[in-house]
Amino acid sequence: MSVYTIVSREELSDxxxxxxxxELVDMQGIAAGIENTNYFVATTxxxxxxxxxxxxxxxxxxxxxxxxxxxxxxxxxxPAPIADRTGALFGVLxxxxxxxxxxxxxxxxxxxxxxxxxxxxxxxxxxHLAGKKFTGHLENRRGPxxxxxTARAVRRxxxxxxxALLDVxxxxxKNLADAALPRGAIHGDLFRDNVLxxxxxxxxxxDFGFAAVDELAYDLAITVNDWxxxxxxxxxxxxxxxxxxxxxxxxxxxAEEKIAWPLLLRAAVLRxxxxxxxxxxxxxxxxxxxxxxxxxxxxxxRARAAAGVxxxxx
Amino acid sequence: MSVYTIVSREELSDxxxxxxxxELVDMQGIAAGIENTNYFVATTxxxxxxxxxxxxxxxxxxxxxxxxxxxxxxxxxxPAPIADRTGALFGVLxxxxxxxxxxxxxxxxxxxxxxxxxxxxxxxxxxHLAGKKFTGHLENRRGPxxxxxTARAVRRxxxxxxxALLDVxxxxxKNLADAALPRGAIHGDLFRDNVLxxxxxxxxxxDFGFAAVDELAYDLAITVNDWxxxxxxxxxxxxxxxxxxxxxxxxxxxAEEKIAWPLLLRAAVLRxxxxxxxxxxxxxxxxxxxxxxxxxxxxxxRARAAAGVxxxxx
Numbered sequence: 283m284s285v286y287t288i289v290s291r292e293e294l295s296d297x298x299x300x301x302x303x304x305e306l307v308d309m310q311g312i313a314a315g316i317e318n319t320n321y322f323v324a325t326t327x328x329x330x331x332x333x334x335x336x337x338x339x340x341x342x343x344x345x346x347x348x349x350x351x352x353x354x355x356x357x358x359x360x361p362a363p364i365a366d367r368t369g370a371l372f373g374v375l376x377x378x379x380x381x382x383x384x385x386x387x388x389x390x391x392x393x394x395x396x397x398x399x400x401x402x403x404x405x406x407x408x409x410h411l412a413g414k415k416f417t418g419h420l421e422n423r424r425g426p427x428x429x430x431x432t433a434r435a436v437r438r439x440x441x442x443x444x445x446a447l448l449d450v451x452x453x454x455x456k457n458l459a460d461a462a463l464p465r466g467a468i469h470g471d472l473f474r475d476n477v478l479x480x481x482x483x484x485x486x487x488x489d490f491g492f493a494a495v496d497e498l499a500y501d502l503a504i505t506v507n508d509w510x511x512x513x514x515x516x517x518x519x520x521x522x523x524x525x526x527x528x529x530x531x532x533x534x535x536x537a538e539e540k541i542a543w544p545l546l547l548r549a550a551v552l553r554x555x556x557x558x559x560x561x562x563x564x565x566x567x568x569x570x571x572x573x574x575x576x577x578x579x580x581x582x583x584r585a586r587a588a589a590g591v592x593x594x595x596x
Numbered sequence: 597m598s599v600y601t602i603v604s605r606e607e608l609s610d611x612x613x614x615x616x617x618x619e620l621v622d623m624q625g626i627a628a629g630i631e632n633t634n635y636f637v638a639t640t641x642x643x644x645x646x647x648x649x650x651x652x653x654x655x656x657x658x659x660x661x662x663x664x665x666x667x668x669x670x671x672x673x674x675p676a677p678i679a680d681r682t683g684a685l686f687g688v689l690x691x692x693x694x695x696x697x698x699x700x701x702x703x704x705x706x707x708x709x710x711x712x713x714x715x716x717x718x719x720x721x722x723x724h725l726a727g728k729k730f731t732g733h734l735e736n737r738r739g740p741x742x743x744x745x746t747a748r749a750v751r752r753x754x755x756x757x758x759x760a761l762l763d764v765x766x767x768x769x770k771n772l773a774d775a776a777l778p779r780g781a782i783h784g785d786l787f788r789d790n791v792l793x794x795x796x797x798x799x800x801x802x803d804f805g806f807a808a809v810d811e812l813a814y815d816l817a818i819t820v821n822d823w824x825x826x827x828x829x830x831x832x833x834x835x836x837x838x839x840x841x842x843x844x845x846x847x848x849x850x851a852e853e854k855i856a857w858p859l860l861l862r863a864a865v866l867r868x869x870x871x872x873x874x875x876x877x878x879x880x881x882x883x884x885x886x887x888x889x890x891x892x893x894x895x896x897x898r899a900r901a902a903a904g905v906x907x908x909x910x
Contacts, residue, residue: 454904461909537851541907544858548904587902590768590862593855595775 285311287319287334287376294323294332297375300366301382303327314475317491319378322385329385331361334378338491343379345420347371349413349467350383350490356412358405359478360487361386386486388478396524399509402477403528405484406469406505410498410533413467422470422494424553426455432556439563447583451552454545454587461542468501470494473508499539502529503546504553507582515578515585523594540593548586555579599625601633601648601690608637608646611689614680615696617641628789631805633692636699643699645675648692652805657693659734661685663727663781664697664804670726672719673792674801675700700800702792710838713823716791717842719798720783720819724812724847727781736784736808738867740769746870753877761897765866768859768901775856782815784808787822813853816843817860818867821896829892829899837908854907862900869893 295306304327312320312331319334335343347363351371354362361383363371372381391398433448440448469476470492478486510521529535539546558576565573609620618641626634626645633648649657661677665685668676675697677685686695705712747762754762783790784806792800824835843849853860872890879887 450902451904454902457904457906461906537854538909540851541854541857541909543855545904545906587904588764588768590765590771590859590901592771592775592859595852595855 285313285319285321286336287378289319289321289332289334289376293376294321297373297380298323298325300368300373301364302367303330303364303382317489323382330364330382331385332375332380332382334375334380335372335491336378338379339423340379342420342423343372345418346490346493347381348418349416349493352416352418353409353412353467354384356415358409358412358487359386359485360409360490386478386488388480388485390475390477391479392474394474394509394521396520397482398479399521399525400528401479401482401484402472402505402509403502403525403530404532405477405487406472406502407529407532409469409487410466410501416467418467418495420494422468422492422496424470424492424494424557425496429455429552429556432560436556436559436563439559444580447580447587450587451548451583455549455552458542458545458549461538463497463499463539463542464536465495466498468494468496468498470496470501470504472501472505497546498533499535499542500546500549502526502535503543503550507547507550507554507586511582511585515581515583516589517585517591519594526594535593543593544586544591547591548583551579551583551586555583599627599633599635600650601692603633603635603646603648603690607690608635611687611694612637612639614682614687615678616681617644617678617696631803637696644678644696645699646689646694646696648689648694649686649805650692652693653737654693656734656737657686659732660804660807661695662732663730663807666730666732667723667726667781668698670729672723672726672801673700673799674723674804700792700802702794702799704789704791705793706788708788708823708835710835711796712793713835713839714842715793715796715798716786716819716823717816717839717844718846719791719801720786720816721843721846723783723801724780724815730781732781732809734808736782736806736810738784738806738808738871739810743769743866743870746874750870750873750877753873758894761894761901764901765862765897769863769866772856772859772863775852777811777813777853777856778850779809780812782808782810782812784810784815784818786815786819811860812847813849813856814860814863816840816849817857817864821861821864821868821900825896825899829895829897830903831899831905833908840908849907857907858900858905861905862897865893865897865900869897 298306304325306325308324310322317337319336321332323330323332350360351363353360364382365371372379476489506522506525510518512518558574558579561573562576612620618639620639622638624636631651633650635646637644637646664674665677667674678696679685686693790803820836820839824832826832872888872893875887876890
């Protein structure tokens with residue numbers, strides 16, 4: 283359960299008065315998500331999600347909130363931030379930056395089919411195109427510098443075999459340094475639990491907590507690694523084709539992006555493997571949530587490094 | 597020493613009479629080369645190489661000889677076959693198909709510099725362009741079917757670790773099956789010992805015994821793997837850039853070829869690793885030559901599989 287900051291009904295009732303959303307009817311903590319505290323909040327005016335931003339640096343909040351406001355206006359099914367009566371997109375609640383966003387219908391799909399993959403490829407490409415008009419800028423705080431620092435921090439907890447795998451990947455990623463790939467606003471974490479489906483359609487893209495400006499094809503690689511991977515870590519070619527073909531139909535990938543594809547997949551695994559290693563070996567004090575198992579990502583890391591993946595010839 | 601078939605001075609004197617090359621002055625067996633028997637032959641008319649084709653199936657000889665004749669006419673510095681007085685490009689000598697080609701000046705460069713790599717990239721691209729006008733056809737007899745058969749044959753001699761490496765590669769290569777890469781006449785074996793330099797210039801491209809019609813970029817990968825590899829198996833980026841940039845300036849690689857590049861490099865290593873394993877573990881009866889060490893190729897195989905190579909962003 284990932285409620286780090288308890289908000290009482292009374293505290294929320296008081297706070298909600300600054301919004302034109304009616305009276306509080308019901309509130310309920312949300313277990314999913316490991317970065318923030320979230321509550322479902324029902325009011326006489328509608329259904330919302332209240333988020334208390336636990337880990338996100340406050341200076342990054344404007345980027346995040348303006349991005350999802352922009353994307354929602356562009357028709358991407360993502361949470362739209364609710365401005366308070368003064369126009370502010372966030373305030374402070376129980377000492378934490380906090381704000382409301384619209385609550386979206388639907389539920390996530392843990393075992394996606396090819397059709398789900400097609401739908402996700404489509405929505406990600408639309409998100410990237412919509413993001414082109416967004417002028418905000420935020421460097422990816424899970425970028426190359428973070429990668430180096432985190433690798434240094436977790437190194438002493440690794441076996442010789444894990445260390446070898448990590449070192450190969452860190453060196454391999456240097457091959458990407460010279461590639462000038464198209465950049466723009468990325469979601470950065472479009473795993474299965476961050477996409478809601480209503481029937482066969484995507485009804486919600488949620489949890490933009492790792493959004494940033496970075497390489498668009500890297501975002502696609504993050505997505506493919508989670509949506510199209512078998513239990514043993516190998517890619518499901520049929521799902522990869524479905525997702526990438528749908529994406530490519532809306533935002534055709536450049537030759538450079540296709541060339542860089544195998545390394546982008548590995549960069550994407552490495553980023554999550556490192557953060558899981560960090561969360562397991564160096565948990566924050568008072569951590570309430572169970573850290574996710576890094577072994578799953580290690581398995582994918584080995585599979586991607588060994589598989590000889592090239593960009594699928596669609 | 598790779599003279600499999602001894603030819604006496606008398607035998608050669610008799611045989612040479614069918615050519616318009618003058619009288620035999622001198623002959624000398626050549627140690628280099630593991631596929632054929634070769635002699636340097638000096639006559640009153642010029643300097644030639646006499647080759648007795650030991651392993652090449654006789655039905656493939658016309659492809660081979662017409663290809664080098666074509667390339668020589670197109671200005672590629674390769675051996676030009678000498679027709680006998682009847683116009684035939686080969687005859688039979690001591691029971692072996694045999695023929696003369698022109699002898700080229702220069703010597704091979706075991707430790708090439710970046711400039712040598714540039715020169716080799718240039719000549720290979722010119723060879724591929726010149727080959728486009730050649731209408732002969734021969735499937736690569738070191739292609740996917742041979743790979744499967746050879747892997748089966750050598751498997752029982754491999755350690756568990758080697759078997760795992762081999763299996764990963766065989767699976768990885770399936771990713772290439774759907775790629776439709778530009779094809780044409782390839783040299784197939786453009787290792788350092790098959791290029792002669794005179795000063796800084798390429799004076800000879802020799803030993804077309806593995807020439808076939810196959811993917812042009814695969815030929816480039818074979819070349820890069822031999823010319824641009826350090827002792828530990830890793831690529832020398834500076835040399836790769838020099839060679840590939842020079843090639844690309846003359847025959848620009850397609851996006852598909854760049855995408856497939858990491859797997860082409862691995863396909864190229866795999867082909868030579870397998871043939872060396874075969875030669876060591878299943879030597880032909882009466883083999884006179886020392887088989888080359890497969891460990892060198894195994895090292896390169898591991899390095900290519902682990903390195904996360906992408907096509908160099910030139």
